[in-house]
Structures are given as C-alpha cells and as structure tokens.
Amino acid sequence: MTRRLFWKLCAPLVLGTLALVWVVTFLGDETEQQMSFIAEQHQQTLKQWGDTAERLYRAGDEQALAVWLEELQARENTWAAVVRSDAQPLAGSTLSAQFQEGFRLGRNVEWKIHLYFTENPIMDLPFADGHTHFLVTLPQRMRPGTYLPEVKLLLKLALPLAVLMLLASVIYHYLMGPLRQLEMATRAFSEGNLGVRVRAQFGNRSDELTALAETFDRMAERTGDLILTQRRLIADLSHELRTPLTRIDMALSCVEEGIDTQHFLPRIRRECRLMRSLVEDALTLAWLENEQPSLDQDSLDLTDLLDSVIEDARYEYPQHCLDVDLPHQAEISGSSHRALAQAVENVIRNACHYTPAGGHIRIGLRPEGEGYRLTIDDQGPGVATEQMELIFTPFYRTAQARDDRPDGHGLGLALARRQVEAVGGKIHAENLAEGGLRMSLWFPASRPTPP
Amino acid sequence: MASVAPRRPHILVVEDDRTLNGQIAGLLESKGYRTCQCYEGEGALLSALGQHFDLILLDVLLPKLNGFDVLDRLRKTRQTPVMMLTACGAEEERILGYRRGADDYVPKPFGFTELILRIDALLRRTLGHTDQRGDPEELTLGSLKLDRGNLEAHHADTPITLTPIQFRLLWSLALHQGEVLSKPYLYQLVLEREFSRYDRSLDMHLSRVRRKLIMAGMAADRLQTVHGKGYCFL
Numbered sequence: 001m002t003r004r005l006f007w008k009l010c011a012p013l014v015l016g017t018l019a020l021v022w023v024v025t026f027l028g029d030e031t032e033q034q035m036s037f038i039a040e041q042h043q044q045t046l047k048q049w050g051d052t053a054e055r056l057y058r059a060g061d062e063q064a065l066a067v068w069l070e071e072l073q074a075r076e077n078t079w080a081a082v083v084r085s086d087a088q089p090l091a092g093s094t095l096s097a098q099f100q101e102g103f104r105l106g107r108n109v110e111w112k113i114h115l116y117f118t119e120n121p122i123m124d125l126p127f128a129d130g131h132t133h134f135l136v137t138l139p140q141r142m143r144p145g146t147y148l149p150e151v152k153l154l155l156k157l158a159l160p161l162a163v164l165m166l167l168a169s170v171i172y173h174y175l176m177g178p179l180r181q182l183e184m185a186t187r188a189f190s191e192g193n194l195g196v197r198v199r200a201q202f203g204n205r206s207d208e209l210t211a212l213a214e215t216f217d218r219m220a221e222r223t224g225d226l227i228l229t230q231r232r233l234i235a236d237l238s239h240e241l242r243t244p245l246t247r248i249d250m251a252l253s254c255v256e257e258g259i260d261t262q263h264f265l266p267r268i269r270r271e272c273r274l275m276r277s278l279v280e281d282a283l284t285l286a287w288l289e290n291e292q293p294s295l296d297q298d299s300l301d302l303t304d305l306l307d308s309v310i311e312d313a314r315y316e317y318p319q320h321c322l323d324v325d326l327p328h329q330a331e332i333s334g335s336s337h338r339a340l341a342q343a344v345e346n347v348i349r350n351a352c353h354y355t356p357a358g359g360h361i362r363i364g365l366r367p368e369g370e371g372y373r374l375t376i377d378d379q380g381p382g383v384a385t386e387q388m389e390l391i392f393t394p395f396y397r398t399a400q401a402r403d404d405r406p407d408g409h410g411l412g413l414a415l416a417r418r419q420v421e422a423v424g425g426k427i428h429a430e431n432l433a434e435g436g437l438r439m440s441l442w443f444p445a446s447r448p449t450p451p
Numbered sequence: 452m453a454s455v456a457p458r459r460p461h462i463l464v465v466e467d468d469r470t471l472n473g474q475i476a477g478l479l480e481s482k483g484y485r486t487c488q489c490y491e492g493e494g495a496l497l498s499a500l501g502q503h504f505d506l507i508l509l510d511v512l513l514p515k516l517n518g519f520d521v522l523d524r525l526r527k528t529r530q531t532p533v534m535m536l537t538a539c540g541a542e543e544e545r546i547l548g549y550r551r552g553a554d555d556y557v558p559k560p561f562g563f564t565e566l567i568l569r570i571d572a573l574l575r576r577t578l579g580h581t582d583q584r585g586d587p588e589e590l591t592l593g594s595l596k597l598d599r600g601n602l603e604a605h606h607a608d609t610p611i612t613l614t615p616i617q618f619r620l621l622w623s624l625a626l627h628q629g630e631v632l633s634k635p636y637l638y639q640l641v642l643e644r645e646f647s648r649y650d651r652s653l654d655m656h657l658s659r660v661r662r663k664l665i666m667a668g669m670a671a672d673r674l675q676t677v678h679g680k681g682y683c684f685l
Contacts, residue, residue: 272560272562273562276560276562279560280558280648300655301655301659303658303662304654304655304656304658304659304662305651305655305658307655307658307661307662308651308654308655308657308658309651311654311658311676312678315676315678328662337650337651337652337655338647338649338650338651341649341650341651342649345649
C-alpha cells in the first residue's frame with residue numbers, strides 16, 4: 001500500500017479528534033445539567049424555612065411570622081413572603097383536577113435552575129392546605145453552578161489541549177524514533193563506520209520511513225563499497241608503483257656509475273611505459289567502477305575490430321599460430337569501440353602470452369542469441385578452478401602470472417570485465433578438457449539507446 | 452615523417468611545470484620548431500593574442516587563468532590551433548575541451564614521440580599540407596582505379612563499394628603510395644579528429660577496406676601495416 005504513513009497518521013488524528021469533540025460535548029451537557037440542581041443542604045434549609053413559615057402560620061401568630069419574614073429577608077438579602085393563592089375560574093370555565101389539589105406560584109426546590117438567567121428564580125414551598133405558599137427568591141449563596149464558567153473552560157480548553165498534546169507527542173515519537181535512528185546511523189557512517197545499517201532496527205514496521213531506511217542502506221552499501229574499492233585501489237596502486245620506481249632508481253644509479261649505460265637507458269624507458277600503462281589502467285578502472293557508465297554511443301563491426309587486434313597479435317607473437325574463424329560481417333550498435341578494443345586486446349594478448357611458442361590459439365566469433373559469442377582458446381596452463389573468478393579482481397595475479405609476467409600488474413582482466421559489462425556484455429573463463437583456458441565473451445547486437 | 456615546412460612553425464608552450472615546459476620546448480627546438488614558453492594563464496593569453504603562433508600547447512591546470520578559460524577567450528578572436536595537455540584522463544574533460552574549441556587533446560602522461568606525431572599531424576592539416584583541392588580527380592595504381600568526384604573504386608573493372616570514410620582512407624594512402632602515413636595524421640586527415648590510445652576506429656576501417664580489396668581480387672599485402680608507425684599502400 002502506498003502512503004502508509006499518511007493512513008497511519010490519519011487514523012489517530014481523525015478518530016481522536018472526533019472522539020474528543022464528542023466527549024467534550026457530552027461532558028459539557030452533563031455537567032451543566034448536574035450543576036443546575038440546588039445543593040442538597042440548601043434544599044433542606046429552604047424546606048425548613050417552609051416548615052417554620054407553615055408552623056408560625058398555623059399557630060395564627062401573624063405578628064411572629066412577619067417578624068420572622070422580616071428577619072429572613074434581611075439576613076439572606078432576598079425577598080420572602082407567605083401568600084395565599086386563590087384561583088377563581090371565570091366565564092363558566094372549571095379548574096382542572098391539578099388545580100384543586102393546589103398549584104405553584106414558583107419553582108419546586110428539587111427542580112433544575114436555568115443557569116442562563118442571571119436573575120434568581122422564586123422558590124415555592126406550598127403548605128399542606130395547598131393554597132398557601134411560602135415564596136422566597138433563591139438567595140445568591142444558594143444559587144447552583146457557581147463554578148460552571150471554570151468547569152466549562154476546563155472542558156472546552158484544558159481537556160482538548162491536554163488530549164491533543166498527548167496525541168501530538170505520540171505522533172512525534174512515532175516519527176522521531178526512526179528518524180533518530182537514521183540520524184545516529186548517518187553520524188556513525190560519517191565517522192567512518194561503513195558497516196552501519198538501519199532497516200533491521202525498524203523491525204516489522206513498514207511505511208515511508210522504512211523505505212527511507214532501505215534507501216539509506218543501499219546508499220551506505222554502495223558508498224561503502226566505493227570507499228573500500230578506492231582504498232584498496234590506492235593501496236595496490238602505490239604498492240605496484242614501488243617496484244618499477246625502485247628499478248628505475250637502480251638503473252639510474254648504474255648509469256651514473258657508468259655501468260652498462262647502453263642496457264639501462266632502454267630499461268628506464270620500458271619502466272616508464274609500464275608505470276604509464278599502470279596509471280592509465282588504474283584510472284580507467286576507477287572511472288568504470290565509480291561512474292558505472294553505460295557505454296553505448298558507437299556502432300562497429302566486430303569482425304573489423306578482431307581483424308585489427310589479431311593483426312597486432314600476429315606481429316607481436318610471430319611464432320604463435322592463430323586459428324581465426326570470423327564471419328564476414330558482425331555489426332553491433334549501442335556499444336563502445338574503445339572499451340571493446342581494449343578488452344579484446346587484453347584477452348587475446350593473455351592467450352598469446354600463456355601459450356608456448358609454436359602453440360595454437362583459436363579465436364571464434366559466431367552469432368548467439370541476440371548478439372555474438374567470442375571464444376578465445378589458448379594452450380596455456382589454465383587456471384585452478386577456485387581462482388577462476390579471482391582472476392577478474394584488480395591486481396590479482398596467479399603464482400604462474402607472477403613468474404611468467406613480472407611486467408604485468410593484474411589489471412587486464414579486471415578492466416576487461418568492467419569494459420565488457422559497460423557495453424552490456426558478459427565475460428567468463430573456463431578450463432578446456434584438452435588443457436588450456438577458454439575466455440568466452442558475449443556482446444549484445446544492439447541496445448536500446450536511452451534518450 | 453616530421454616534414455617540418457621550409458618555414459619553421461612557431462609553437463607556444465603553456466605549462467606551469469617549469470621542468471616539463473623546458474623539456475618540451477627543448478625537444479621541439481631540436482626537431483626544428485621555434486618555441487615560446489609561458490607558465491601561467493594570463494601571460495599565455497596575452498602572448499597568444501599578441502603574436503602569431505602556428506600551434507599552442509595548453510595545459511589545463513594553470514595559475515591565474517585555467518586552460519579552458521584561456522581557450523574560451525582566445526577563440527573569441529583567434530583560430531590558432533590548440534592542443535590541450537591535461538593530467539585528468541576522464542572522458543568528460545576531453546569532451547568539454549572539444550566543445551570549447553580545442554583541436555586535439557593529449558592526456559598526461561604522454562611520450563615525446565606521441566606528442567611530436569600529433570603536433571606533426573595537426574600542423575600538416577592546419578598549415579594546408581592536406582588541402583585536397585590540389586589533388587587529382589582520379590588515381591590509377593596498376594589495376595586499382597579511384598575516382599575522387601564520385602567516391603568510386605574499381606579493381607580490374609570490379610566495382611568496390613566503399614563508404615566515404617573508407618574511400619578517403621584508401622585515397623590518402625594511395626595518393627602517398629609507398630609512404631608510411633602515421634595514425635595521428637590519418638586520424639586528422641580521414642576522421643577529422645584526434646587519435647588516442649585504444650582507439651581502433653582507423654584500424655577497423657582499414658581492416659574493412661583490406662577485406663573489400665581482397666574480395667575484389669587484390670593482393671593482401673598491398674595495404675601494409677607498419678607496426679608502431681602507421682599504414683602504407685604499396
């Protein structure tokens with residue numbers, strides 16, 4: 001699923017907010033309702049007042065009742081009275097049964113108070129006869145809902161604030177956890193720990209952040225490889241340069257001493273040529289490895305290329321017998337003649353070198369699949385099976401190669417492989433049953449050229 | 452080979468390494484060229500604009516003004532042939548050099564023999580030695596007939612189909628029959644670009660021409676490869 005993270009963040013946010021709105025509304029209504037009732041103790045006080053009024057009224061002591069009312073009004077800073085209600089139906093109408101039992105002039109103490117009215121309501125405490133009432137404006141001190149504004153503030157501001165902050169913190173931690181791991185990994189990588197990887201630390205999680213972790217891992221893999229390759233290349237290269245440099249040094253000393261000058265000057269020139277080709281090959285190798293270029297701009301005829309390389313080989317190894325079987329034409333496109341020429345030249349020169357003088361080298365080119373198969377068979381010693389892949393590693397030389405070719409530097413086949421791969425081809429080596437090594441190369445006849 | 456014209460060509464050597472600069476200039480003088488040395492970009496540009504040179508050898512990494520900038524400014528007014536020398540062998544820099552108008556490019560390290568071959572090839576082209584207007588319209592060498600106007604080749608009345616490049620290659624070799632033409636020279640002449648190591652374009656064209664000539668019935672050894680030197684039509 002794409003946009004996993006979006007849905008993961010969406011769910012708690014949307015559901016949480018909806019739930020919050022619902023809870024706040026519900027709690028608000030509920031609290032307001034609960035807070036609208038007169039407190040139990042005040043209800044009792046009001047009822048006691050009613051009882052006192054009724055008692056005084058029943059005793060017929062109107063003077064005492066008046067004094068008591070006066071005193072109550074003064075004490076509670078309110079209005080109080082004892083009144084008689086006398087509902088008289090007019091124009092032939094009748095009173096309903098409810099009115100015969102008695103009716104109310106004010107509010108029952110057990111009823112809710114409308115808190116949105118600023119004026120306090122009149123409380124009605126009817127006497128037993130049903131027609132006499134003790135009426136009192138609810139004293140301010142008994143008005144319920146004193147803390148309603150604070151409670152409302154709490155409910156509508158503090159609660160959502162707290163819940164949303166909690167939600168934000170959960171989301172923050174959910175996002176920051178992996179990001180922090182990535183940050184730590186990046187720092188470790190920049191400090192030289194090339195082996196650091198992040199994806200495994202994320203466990204079963206799977207979203208955009210794990211995709212980022214995978215990308216980081218791929219980057220770390222490639223960059224780490226490159227750095228290691230570069231380090232190895234530089235180490236190998238400087239090591240390989242030491243030998244010819246020392247030989248030049250020695251040769252120069254000999255010339256200075258006047259020993260065999262005729263012999264040593266060509267030696268110095270040869271060493272220079274060797275170092276030059278070593279540096280050039282190492283740079284080309286580094287270029288191919290670092291840039292991984294796709295070489296696809298040239299069209300060429302493999303037969304022409306092989307003709308010219310073989311002509312040079314025949315000149316260089318006049319005692320060898322090159323059996324060549326080429327088609328009249330073998331055109332390929334989307335390739336690189338320079339890369340192919342160097343690769344093929346290296347492979348053919350190797351074959352000539354390891355084949356003893358007078359031996360045969362078979363070179364064959366034939367169509368295969370969507371391209372051409374080039375095989376080069378020599379009559380050399382072959383390569384031990386476990387070294388068959390190693391010979392394509394830069395600066396790797398078999399013991400045989402070290403003995404046979406002190407001038408070589410072990411870059412030829414490494415370069416050849418990368419060059420052949422850069423033109424979309426393949427190269428591998430195998431031992432022949434009858435002895436000798438077969439180098440087998442395949443080149444695509446065409447490649448889609450990217451726009 | 453190095454057929455230095457009656458007039459001694461004048462070469463400006465721009466290279467900040469004084470030792471290398473001195474060595475190149477010395478070797479060029481010994482081959483009969485006149486030289487002038489410069490060690491940084493601005494001075495080089497002033498010299499190149501102020502005097503007439505037949506060729507400028509221009510290093511890329513220079514103090515004050517780098518080689519490409521020198522080339523850019525020079526090209527606004529002058530078309531003096533320029534050969535870039537650089538230690539960076541990356542393909543990009545080579546392509547960059549060409550787009551900005553360099554005539555050849557020599558990656559360091561280079562040998563003097565290689566350098567002199569390229570200088571010779573470039574001068575032969577730019578000093579007009581390869582002007583084909585003076586060439587005959589037709590060449591007949593034994594049974595081989597070449598018609599320059601129609602790019603047609605016949606061997607004993609058998610037509611040989613050649614691409615324009617293949618024809619130009621065969622024409623150049625045939626015109627200088629018996630003379631060894633160097634690869635850098637043939638690159639300049641036939642492919643109109645520089646020669647570089649591992650570049651086998653010319654060899655491949657030559658292999659194809661040879662195959663076609665043999666199929667038309669010519670002897671295989673008429674087109675000779677002179678190893679380490681070039682090609683020759685006998």
